[in-house]
Amino acid sequence: xxxxxxxxxxxxxxRDFVDVLGTGWPFRAVTIVPYAAVTLLPTTGSELGRLSxxxxxxxxxxxxxxxxxxxGLVFLVRLILPATWRRNSTIVAGALIVAGALxxxxxxxxxxxxxxxxxxxxxxxxxxxALSLPPVLALISLVVSRVVTAREKxxxxxxxxxxxxxxxDRILGEVDASDERLREEVEETLRPAISALIDDIxxxxxxxxxxxxxxxxxxxxxxxxLSHTLATAGSAFAEKRRPAILDVALPTRPAxxxxxxxxxxxxxxxxxxxxxxxxxxxxxxGFVAALISGLSVFGIIRLLSAIVGGRQFPFAVAGxxxxxTHAVAWIPPHLINQAMIYPADLQFRPWLIxxxxxxxxxxxxxxVIVGEYSNRTSLARxxxxxxxxxxxxxxxxxxxxxxxxxxxxxxxxxxxxxxxAEARLVRSGSGKISSAERDHAxxxxxxxxxxxxxxxxxxxxxxxxxxxxxxxxxxxCTITLDVxxxxxxxxxxxxDFSRALQIxxxxxxxxxxxxxxxxxxxxxxxxxxPEIMMVVAANNGTPVSTSYRAGLGIALYDELAVHWSLTNxxxxxxxxxxxxxxxxxxxxxx
Amino acid sequence: xxxxxxxxxxxxxxxxxxxxxxxxxxxxxxxxxxQAQDALSAITAVKKTSASLVVADIDLGIGPTGxxxxxxxxxxxxxxxxxxxxxxxxxxxxxxxxxxxxxDASYIVKTEISSTTxxxxxxxxxxxxxxAGARPLVSxxxxxSLSNTQIGVLKLVSExxxxxxxxxxxxxxxxxxxxxxxxxMIASNIAPGPSARVQLARLYWDQLNGR
Numbered sequence: 001x002x003x004x005x006x007x008x009x010x011x012x013x014x015r016d017f018v019d020v021l022g023t024g025w026p027f028r029a030v031t032i033v034p035y036a037a038v039t040l041l042p043t044t045g046s047e048l049g050r051l052s053x054x055x056x057x058x059x060x061x062x063x064x065x066x067x068x069x070x071x072g073l074v075f076l077v078r079l080i081l082p083a084t085w086r087r088n089s090t091i092v093a094g095a096l097i098v099a100g101a102l103x104x105x106x107x108x109x110x111x112x113x114x115x116x117x118x119x120x121x122x123x124x125x126x127x128x129x130a131l132s133l134p135p136v137l138a139l140i141s142l143v144v145s146r147v148v149t150a151r152e153k154x155x156x157x158x159x160x161x162x163x164x165x166x167x168x169d170r171i172l173g174e175v176d177a178s179d180e181r182l183r184e185e186v187e188e189t190l191r192p193a194i195s196a197l198i199d200d201i202x203x204x205x206x207x208x209x210x211x212x213x214x215x216x217x218x219x220x221x222x223x224x225x226l227s228h229t230l231a232t233a234g235s236a237f238a239e240k241r242r243p244a245i246l247d248v249a250l251p252t253r254p255a256x257x258x259x260x261x262x263x264x265x266x267x268x269x270x271x272x273x274x275x276x277x278x279x280x281x282x283x284x285x286g287f288v289a290a291l292i293s294g295l296s297v298f299g300i301i302r303l304l305s306a307i308v309g310g311r312q313f314p315f316a317v318a319g320x321x322x323x324x325t326h327a328v329a330w331i332p333p334h335l336i337n338q339a340m341i342y343p344a345d346l347q348f349r350p351w352l353i354x355x356x357x358x359x360x361x362x363x364x365x366x367x368v369i370v371g372e373y374s375n376r377t378s379l380a381r382x383x384x385x386x387x388x389x390x391x392x393x394x395x396x397x398x399x400x401x402x403x404x405x406x407x408x409x410x411x412x413x414x415x416x417x418x419x420x421a422e423a424r425l426v427r428s429g430s431g432k433i434s435s436a437e438r439d440h441a442x443x444x445x446x447x448x449x450x451x452x453x454x455x456x457x458x459x460x461x462x463x464x465x466x467x468x469x470x471x472x473x474x475x476x477c478t479i480t481l482d483v484x485x486x487x488x489x490x491x492x493x494x495x496d497f498s499r500a501l502q503i504x505x506x507x508x509x510x511x512x513x514x515x516x517x518x519x520x521x522x523x524x525x526x527x528x529x530p531e532i533m534m535v536v537a538a539n540n541g542t543p544v545s546t547s548y549r550a551g552l553g554i555a556l557y558d559e560l561a562v563h564w565s566l567t568n569x570x571x572x573x574x575x576x577x578x579x580x581x582x583x584x585x586x587x588x589x590x
Numbered sequence: 591x592x593x594x595x596x597x598x599x600x601x602x603x604x605x606x607x608x609x610x611x612x613x614x615x616x617x618x619x620x621x622x623x624x625q626a627q628d629a630l631s632a633i634t635a636v637k638k639t640s641a642s643l644v645v646a647d648i649d650l651g652i653g654p655t656g657x658x659x660x661x662x663x664x665x666x667x668x669x670x671x672x673x674x675x676x677x678x679x680x681x682x683x684x685x686x687x688x689x690x691x692x693x694d695a696s697y698i699v700k701t702e703i704s705s706t707t708x709x710x711x712x713x714x715x716x717x718x719x720x721x722a723g724a725r726p727l728v729s730x731x732x733x734x735s736l737s738n739t740q741i742g743v744l745k746l747v748s749e750x751x752x753x754x755x756x757x758x759x760x761x762x763x764x765x766x767x768x769x770x771x772x773x774x775m776i777a778s779n780i781a782p783g784p785s786a787r788v789q790l791a792r793l794y795w796d797q798l799n800g801r
Contacts, residue, residue, distance in 0.1 A: 224677075228795065414605045416677060417647075417700050421607045444607075465653065472630050472654055476665040502652055510658060 017138045022089035025141040027078040035140045036067045043067060046275055052118040066107045070133065073099040093134045100133030101126045124278035132271050143368060150375040157382040164389040168396050175400045185229050186452055193222045194445055201441050212427035219419035223448050227412035257309030259318050259369045262301035268361050270294025289341040296333035319366050326362030330354035391531045394562040394579045401559040402499050410451045418444050462491040462498040466505045477519050479509065484526030490533060490580045497580040500560040507556055508537035508574045516541020516572055532562065533580035536573060543568035596620040599643040602632035602659055604650045612645055615709050629654035636663045643671040643713065671716040675700055733797050735777040743770055747787060748794035
């Protein structure tokens, strides 16, 4: 429930580009429209080079037609492919390759028919169309899906935080109101009743039996109802905390290798140079030159990742390195192609295009990563706030429960019993009531007031108390206790946690023995996060029906734990997460 | 006293005054009594004295309950006599492990401790195999006719849960909860009507308050 997700694992990975094809996102209008918008200008540039007359409006018109065709084909694929096939990345990628090739065929056929081109560019259009549609649509799908999902999660998380905050404030408000009621009860009922009874005790006219009856009446008519009032009252000691959203940890900055991707840099170079080179050279020569370019860039980026991939740079520094690397990565393949593929009299200057386009390619990748990181940061911030709010809610509930439990139990059990016992002592005596008896009776009666107004004593050492439980059940049930580092320190520093740990551990042991007849229990107490201490009790008792948990301390776990669970496996395991903030050591200046 | 004792008894109550009064009554009846204020001390005393009787307060504060003490003591000596003491006329409404209270245990409300006779009767019944279990634990209370399950539901009603919420917490259907409530009203002589639910909740709180 409050487990923090791994904030780095959700950054873009190469595999995500493939997997997203099987998610249905490529066929949604919310993806296809941005795809059309993003590809319109590059397509215009590409078509401009192919036209026999270099006209920008004509190129734009052809590009618009080309993009319309591909959009239509994507929708057609969506119609044709059965739903189960659309969830298979390989089938979708194959269908998109076919659709891209069809796009090139359709556009080239139309261009040939209307005579806008001197030479046919069918091969380059099929090549570019077939190989660019799956990765570009995957990229757009990935970005769109992440943005939409992040927005939805953000809305729901904010809503959850708000609801939790309201719940916390309502509990604290009720606690305050109950405290006020309690104070009124004490002033209007308890104090007057005690005063009247003390007067009666002092009065030497009262017969023993009459006084004993009055003391009994005090227990029945004042102490017991007051304990009931307390059962629904809380404490004024629960403080309102600041909004959690202001106090959160951000995810760590991604490593350099997570901001750069050799596969996609190589693929983009292969596709980008391919679409130009196929128009300039014979098919085989153009393809080999594009392949050399793509593979070389892939190798150079991989080499860079291997050298500095694990380091974390500020985004600006990483951006400069990425752009700079891409800016020079075109040189080796260019030299190879010049030696092996390019004719000596080549007029076209690919190095000029490369030196402008390549840094942009690198920066584009980083832009996607930075956008994703920004999304993740925002969600992590919200998620931390959500967790913090749940912890605060748990702390408020726990404190309210513990603070009311102490006086309730003491009044209901101890004081009431003590007062009745005092009545019996008074009744069983003989002769006149001595002054020592009067003083004793007054002490007992006024103890009710002390219970309500006094601060609860500090809890005993929780770990020691649990060890005593181990001794208590020894011979009937073997209990092993594994206490992680820092548990004792946390219990010593946080009295509420200490009490909760003691009560929850006791409940786990008692339930295992009472209901499960366990003979072996293994208890582990260890920190699972800076805010949470996990208590896990695994026993060899009979499985517990998960559909019926009455009598298993469900209300107690609800009040004291952030969350809890009960599972029946090889062993019956109860797990409770208790709020316990890690102690940060402070260094004192001497 | 030890020489003429009828046996060893352990009294456990977190209130020393109560503990002392019970011990006094038992000692007067010839028992050798060890007093304990917590569960661990009680078990240690049971082992050490080979006690044949344990008188235990059900609620001992944070830590094992009197029920745990008895369960642990019975592991040492299955025939040990048991008398429970508590504040509540019907302790089932606390929901604290009532099902694990042995059937042959005697039970006495703390207010009855004022009466020496009541405690002696409870001890006698706890030790007498012919009448053990004959002492009805929840007689003469308004909730005695309700089953343990119904007491559990009564507690949920008193906490203001709706039928939906009760059904959810018990993993049953709303219809089943409605039938259960209907049977509870009949058993408690509560006429069906708009105020029936309020009366059920009052029944619970009255029992908790000992009214």
